[in-house]
Amino acid sequence: MDQDFLEPGDYELMKRMRLSVRRPIAGFATGEQRSPVKGGGIEFADYREYIPGDDIRQVDWSVFLRFRKLLVKLCAEEKELTLMTIIDSTRSMNFGNPDKLGTAKRIAAIISGIALENGNRAGVAVLGPRLREPVRPERNRVALSSLLRAIGSIEPLASAEPVACLREFADRYGGKCVAVLVSDLLYPEWREVVGALASSRCESHVVQVLAPEELDPALSGEVTLVDLEDSSEVSLHLDVDTSRRYVETLDAFLLEAERLCRTRGLGYSLVATGTPMTRVFHRDLVAGGLLC
Amino acid sequence: MLSFALPAALWLSLAVLPVILFYFLRMRFRKRPVGSNFIWRTLLASTRGGNRLRRRSLLLLALQVGAVAFAALAASVPFTRILAGSGPGVAFIVDTSASMGLPDGASGTGPTRLDTAKARVLAELDKIPAGSPVTVFACGSSVTRVWGPGASRDGARAAVASLRPGEDGFGEAEAASFLTGWLAAQDGSWRGILVTDGGVDLGGRALASAFGGRLTTLAVGGPGGGVSISGFRLSPADEASTSKALLNAWNGGERPASVTVRVSGNGAILASGGFDLAPGANRIALALPVSASADGWMAEIVGGAGPGSRRYLAVNEPEDISVLVVGKPDPFITASLSRRGITLTRLDAFPRNPKSGRWNVVIADGVAAPADFSGNLLAFGRPPLGSPVAVAGTADGPLVPADYLHPLSRFIEWGRGRVSGGTVLGVGPGVQVLATVDGRPSLVAWERDGFRYAVFGADPLHSDIGLSESFPVFIQNFLLWCVPRVDAQSSFTLTVGETASRAVPDSWRLEGGGSVRLGRSGGNVGIEPLRAGLYRWKDGEREGFLAANVPEGEFTAQPRTLAIGGGGSAPGFSRIPRVRPFGDLALLLFAACLIAEWFLWRGLPKERR
Numbered sequence: 001m002d003q004d005f006l007e008p009g010d011y012e013l014m015k016r017m018r019l020s021v022r023r024p025i026a027g028f029a030t031g032e033q034r035s036p037v038k039g040g041g042i043e044f045a046d047y048r049e050y051i052p053g054d055d056i057r058q059v060d061w062s063v064f065l066r067f068r069k070l071l072v073k074l075c076a077e078e079k080e081l082t083l084m085t086i087i088d089s090t091r092s093m094n095f096g097n098p099d100k101l102g103t104a105k106r107i108a109a110i111i112s113g114i115a116l117e118n119g120n121r122a123g124v125a126v127l128g129p130r131l132r133e134p135v136r137p138e139r140n141r142v143a144l145s146s147l148l149r150a151i152g153s154i155e156p157l158a159s160a161e162p163v164a165c166l167r168e169f170a171d172r173y174g175g176k177c178v179a180v181l182v183s184d185l186l187y188p189e190w191r192e193v194v195g196a197l198a199s200s201r202c203e204s205h206v207v208q209v210l211a212p213e214e215l216d217p218a219l220s221g222e223v224t225l226v227d228l229e230d231s232s233e234v235s236l237h238l239d240v241d242t243s244r245r246y247v248e249t250l251d252a253f254l255l256e257a258e259r260l261c262r263t264r265g266l267g268y269s270l271v272a273t274g275t276p277m278t279r280v281f282h283r284d285l286v287a288g289g290l291l292c
Numbered sequence: 293m294l295s296f297a298l299p300a301a302l303w304l305s306l307a308v309l310p311v312i313l314f315y316f317l318r319m320r321f322r323k324r325p326v327g328s329n330f331i332w333r334t335l336l337a338s339t340r341g342g343n344r345l346r347r348r349s350l351l352l353l354a355l356q357v358g359a360v361a362f363a364a365l366a367a368s369v370p371f372t373r374i375l376a377g378s379g380p381g382v383a384f385i386v387d388t389s390a391s392m393g394l395p396d397g398a399s400g401t402g403p404t405r406l407d408t409a410k411a412r413v414l415a416e417l418d419k420i421p422a423g424s425p426v427t428v429f430a431c432g433s434s435v436t437r438v439w440g441p442g443a444s445r446d447g448a449r450a451a452v453a454s455l456r457p458g459e460d461g462f463g464e465a466e467a468a469s470f471l472t473g474w475l476a477a478q479d480g481s482w483r484g485i486l487v488t489d490g491g492v493d494l495g496g497r498a499l500a501s502a503f504g505g506r507l508t509t510l511a512v513g514g515p516g517g518g519v520s521i522s523g524f525r526l527s528p529a530d531e532a533s534t535s536k537a538l539l540n541a542w543n544g545g546e547r548p549a550s551v552t553v554r555v556s557g558n559g560a561i562l563a564s565g566g567f568d569l570a571p572g573a574n575r576i577a578l579a580l581p582v583s584a585s586a587d588g589w590m591a592e593i594v595g596g597a598g599p600g601s602r603r604y605l606a607v608n609e610p611e612d613i614s615v616l617v618v619g620k621p622d623p624f625i626t627a628s629l630s631r632r633g634i635t636l637t638r639l640d641a642f643p644r645n646p647k648s649g650r651w652n653v654v655i656a657d658g659v660a661a662p663a664d665f666s667g668n669l670l671a672f673g674r675p676p677l678g679s680p681v682a683v684a685g686t687a688d689g690p691l692v693p694a695d696y697l698h699p700l701s702r703f704i705e706w707g708r709g710r711v712s713g714g715t716v717l718g719v720g721p722g723v724q725v726l727a728t729v730d731g732r733p734s735l736v737a738w739e740r741d742g743f744r745y746a747v748f749g750a751d752p753l754h755s756d757i758g759l760s761e762s763f764p765v766f767i768q769n770f771l772l773w774c775v776p777r778v779d780a781q782s783s784f785t786l787t788v789g790e791t792a793s794r795a796v797p798d799s800w801r802l803e804g805g806g807s808v809r810l811g812r813s814g815g816n817v818g819i820e821p822l823r824a825g826l827y828r829w830k831d832g833e834r835e836g837f838l839a840a841n842v843p844e845g846e847f848t849a850q851p852r853t854l855a856i857g858g859g860g861s862a863p864g865f866s867r868i869p870r871v872r873p874f875g876d877l878a879l880l881l882f883a884a885c886l887i888a889e890w891f892l893w894r895g896l897p898k899e900r901r
Contacts, residue, residue: 095327186328214327222315222349223322227329234329234336237349239892242335249335 005105005152013281014113014144019120020292021081021178021203047071081178082137083115084202086125086169087154088183092229094156096211096273101156103273104182104209109151110281111180114291116144124150127183128157131165137177163192170200179204180290185257186214187229194257198264205267205290208257212272217246294874297369304364308357315353352892359885366878371871380481380506381425381441384413385467385499386455387488388430390788390846393457394489394518394544394600405513406457409487412510413452416485417445425480428452433460433789435470441478459824460789461843462488468498475502482506489513518544519551519569520600520847524591525782526584526607527577535584536577539591539603542847543569552594553578557587564594586781588826588837600847604826604839606784613775613795614650618642619657619672624758628767629655650797652775652815658751668744668774668815670767673715675747680720681736687714687729687749691757694725699773700737700746700766701726709760715749742814744774776816784829784838791820800831802838 050059050070060073085108093101112122116139123137124147134150135143162183173179179202185193197204219225220243225234236242254270261268269288271280285291296302326332392406413428420426426448427440439451475482484503486496487510500507523540537555548571554564555578563578578591589605596602612635617625621638629636637651642662654661656671663678675681691706706727716732719725726746727735734749752758775795786792791809793816800817802808804827811818821827821840829836 092327095325100327184327186330188330211327214331217326219324221322223324225329225332226323226325227327228325229328232329233323234332235349236332236336237352239348245338246331246335249338250331253331253334 005102006109006148007106007277010106010110010277011113013110013277014117017110017114017281017291018118019081019083019111019114019178020286020289046074048074081115082121082123082173082176083112084123084125084137084169084173084177084179085111086127086166086179086181086183086197087151088127088160088162088181089154089157090127090160090162090187090229091156091158092184092186092227093209095228096213098273100184100209100211100273101154103271104207105151105154106277107182107207107209107271107280107285108180109148110277111285111290112147112151113144116147122147123177124154125165125169126154126157127162127165128160130161131168131172162187163189163196166193166196166200170196170202173200173202175201177202180207181205182207182209184209184214186210190257191260194260194264194266198266204265205269205288206257206261207269207271207285207288207290208254209271209273212274215247215250215272217243219243294370294372297371299368301367301369302364304367305361307364308360311356311360312353315356348892352889355885355889355892359882359889362878362882362885366875366882370874370878372874380483381427381478382416382420383427383429383471383475383482383484383503384416384452385429385431385471385484385486385488386410386413386452387462387486387492388455388458389432389462390457390459390600390842391489391513394513394520394847396513404457405489406455408512409489409510410452410455412512413485413487414449416510417448417452427482428455429467429471430455431462431467432458433463433466435467437474458789459842460822461787461846462492463789464492464494464496464498468494468502471499472502483508485510487512518542518600518847519549519593519596520544521553521576521591521593521603522600522841522844522847524589524603524605524841526580526589526605528584533579535580535582537563537580537589537591539576539578540844541567541569541574541576542600543571543574546571551596553591554594555580555589555591557582557589559588586836588828588839590826600842602824604785604824604841605782606826606837606839607781608784608836609834610781613771614652615771616643616651616654617657618654618661619659620753622657622672622753622758624752624763625655625657625672625767628764634771652795653771666741666743666814668770669746670770671745671747673749673751675717676745679745679747680723680738681747682718683715683749684718684732685716687711687716687732687734689729691727691729691734691750692731693727694733698724698726698737700735700769702769703765704762704769706757706760706762709750709762710756711750712755714751714755717747717749739814742812742816744814746770774815784836786819786821786838786840787843788821788824788840789843791818793818797831800829803828803830804838808838808840 047060048071050072054072058072060071063069063071087104087108089101093099093104108124112124115122119139121137121139122143123133124135126132126134134153135147138147169179179197179200181197181204183193183206185208194206197206219238222237225236258268267289269284269290271284281291386409388406392409393404396403396405396408417426423443425441425443426445428438428448428451430436430438438454439448442448482503484499484507486499486507489512492499496507496509520542521539522542523538525538527536527538529535539553541551543549549569550566551569552564552566553576555562562582563580565578567574567576584607586607586609589607591603593601610633612633614635614637615629616637616639617629618639618641641659642665651667653668653670656669656674658673660674661669661671661676665676669676675683689711691709691711693701693704693706695701711729711734714729714734716729716734717736719733719736723736723738725733725736729749735746737744737746739745750757752763757763776793783794795816802810807821807823807825808827809820809822819838824840824842827838827840829838
């Protein structure tokens with residue numbers, strides 16, 4: 001089945017985790033997602049001093065009796081949001097053990113499941129020659145099955161134009177959704193990709209997925225490295241010194257990617273394939289500000 | 293030009309082809325897919341387009357190729373054959389014996405022969421092509437290398453200028469032996485230039501042989517005007533006259549010379565007199581107011597200069613030779629030892645401490661010396677225990693000489709001697725057989741730890757040996773062999789540069805500082821005076837003098853003609869081929885390539901490189 005890429009524990013994560021949204025949600029329908037907009041919800045958020053015109057029912061009388069201060073109890077307004085998970089399916093994602101695309105598909109599926117479990121809409125887009133949407137954003141939990149089937153059927157593509165795709169995404173969903181890009185960003189135009197995502201005015205999050213072989217390549221001697229993306233070759237003599245310099249270059253790249261994302265208002269998480277999903281979601285994505 | 297002893301081994305260098313082929317094949321076959329080369333390309337861009345990393349890879353290949361090439365080169369045993377453009381080396385052998393300190397010329401004043409020799413050497417140095425190595429040796433009784441080998445002419449000139457005449461003679465045998473060894477250690481060919489006044493004791497033949505005939509002589513010195521004395525001795529007083537000091541005086545000039553000669557004893561001037569010396573050799577006698585007793589004597593030419601103007605004479609109380617005879621009384625042995633100068637002690641058995649009596653010689657008749665015995669020993673019948681000689685049977689027959697050159701065989705003729713009831717001996721290595729009975733050793737001798745041993749398988753009392761006229765001569769030979777000249781009054785009047793062996797006990801001490809070289813061997817001590825003079829010695833309560841004189845032959849002022857021809861011109865120079873092997877260098881480079889490749893392959897961190 002197309003949902004075979006998921007494991008039983010992944011469904012538990014869908015039920016237990018919640019998306020963390022920092023910006024006001026532009027949706028109209030009331031949903032179950034805790035919104036930064038304080039108002040008519042039922043979940044306590046904060047206090048503020050009473051000003052004329054406030055609903056008198058929101059005054060916390062027990063606080064008044066104790067401190068003789070009129071404080072209005074604010075509750076987060078729960079609204080419906082649309083989550084769009086954008087999966088990078090270029091050939092470079094078909095590398096590693098387990099491969100990066102498989103990990104990206106699992107992350108996308110679980111995040112989408114979390115959104116649906118919380119009464120939000122969830123959809124998936126794929127970076128290819130053009131932006132492809134196998135499933136349009138759906139709201140009900142019944143849509144999870146078709147969503148998982150669509151994610152499971154994503155295959156690596158021979159060519160991709162990630163910058164053009166994200167511009168197309170910005171045109172289509174600009175300011176209307178929460179966007180999560182799952183990619184390895186291992187292409188020269190990664191800065192433009194981050195820029196295009198930031199310009200979509202969506203609350204966006206980048207989940208960078210890398211294989212352990214990329215984080216610490218166990219190579220030595222005379223080798224010719226063949227790029228899965230464009231079949232280009234690099235011949236090298238690899239020794240301890242060169243490997244150390246590779247790690248330093250990669251660390252600098254990752255640091256710059258995170259810094260650029262933060263600068264442009266994007267959330268950022270680094271995920272190594274092979275890391276247990278519970279750890280990815282409870283630690284990496286929570287630390288990155290995507291989940292809570 | 294590079295040549296090869298095993299040129300076929302160069303085919304091994306073709307092994308570089310598979311190395312190169314394998315290198316590129318390995319590069320081609322070891323393709324490793326990666327998700328993206330993006331980071332790798334970034335890394336290459338940060339290392340100047342990856343040139344450094346690529347250079348390292350190529351360096352590895354170069355090291356592998358180099359290792360194979362150097363291994364093939366080493367296996368082919370390469371060498372170069374070059375023509376030494378600078379010509380052969382030149383070794384100057386400058387005579388610095390005492391005669392070279394004599395004035396050179398009839399006037400008796402002016403430059404010495406050594407000064408003339410220096411000028412000749414400097415002139416020859418200018419003729420030698422630049423770059424040719426030069427060595428300068430100063431030769432007296434020993435050889436001193438004062439310069440080189442080196443191409444610097446300034447250094448050679450400074451070394452020549454520093455030469456000084458010694459007080460010894462020219463020991464040609466020692467010089468030839470030294471130079472033969474030195475030449476064997478040198479590269480290329482060497483020629484010798486001997487600069488001398490002819491005072492070379494072997495006539496230059498040994499030196500010429502050392503240089504393989506490539507020796508040229510430069511004779512210096514003309515008829516000299518110097519005056520010297522030699523042959524200093526004392527004559528005892530008799531009824532007709534008092535004691536006299538007798539001297540030989542040499543006048544090297546062409547006219548008579550007047551000199552005043554002074555004789556002193558133990559530092560006090562005893563006599564002085566003027567003499568007119570005819571050209572050539574003269575004999576002079578000077579009456580002494582005292583008797584010629586044991587003392588340190590000196591005769592000198594008043595106002596004379598140089599070592600030839602003084603002679604020294606040491607007169608000491610004669611000391612008896614102490615002989616211990618162990619065993620049964622033997623009239624033949626006793627008769628042979630019954631003379632002046634020998635103190636005889638007789639014991640039936642060996643004393644527990646043979647050194648207690650300070651015996652110069654021990655004669656054991658029918659008694660085996662103990663194994664721990666060390667000393668000069670003549671044994672009859674039974675060899676000493678622990679010696680390399682053992683009894684190997686009985687002997688009965690005429691004694692036949694086997695070694696006529698041994699000191700014990702001097703003046704010996706055993707023709708009528710016959711051994712009866714004696715023994716033949718089995719001998720070990722290092723033992724010389726002096727006489728045999730029926731072809732088997734019966735008289736043997738050897739040396740050990742400086743002491744001398746002889747074993748005679750005959751009993752003098754019960755054979756014809758004791759009756760032989762050679763028997764007392766044999767006993768005297770043994771005493772002289774073991775105890776050289778200790779009984780002579782002037783036995784401690786020695787010559788500078790010549791080693792004399794004297795039998796003195798361990799307690800004998802010389803007050804001479806570094807002017808006399810001593811070397812003990814067994815019961816004797818070798819004495820080599822380095823400078824002329826009078827020295828005091830002590831032996832317990834006894835005291836005496838040691839005199840050291842310049843060799844007498846050094847003052848016959850006429851230069852002598854050498855046995856070898858003297859050209860007086862610089863040797864010819866020719867280009868000599870020189871072979872220089874490179875196999876070791878190739879092996880070294882091969883090892884260096886392997887080590888460098890290993891370090892590079894390990895990829896040491898930059899900080900450690």
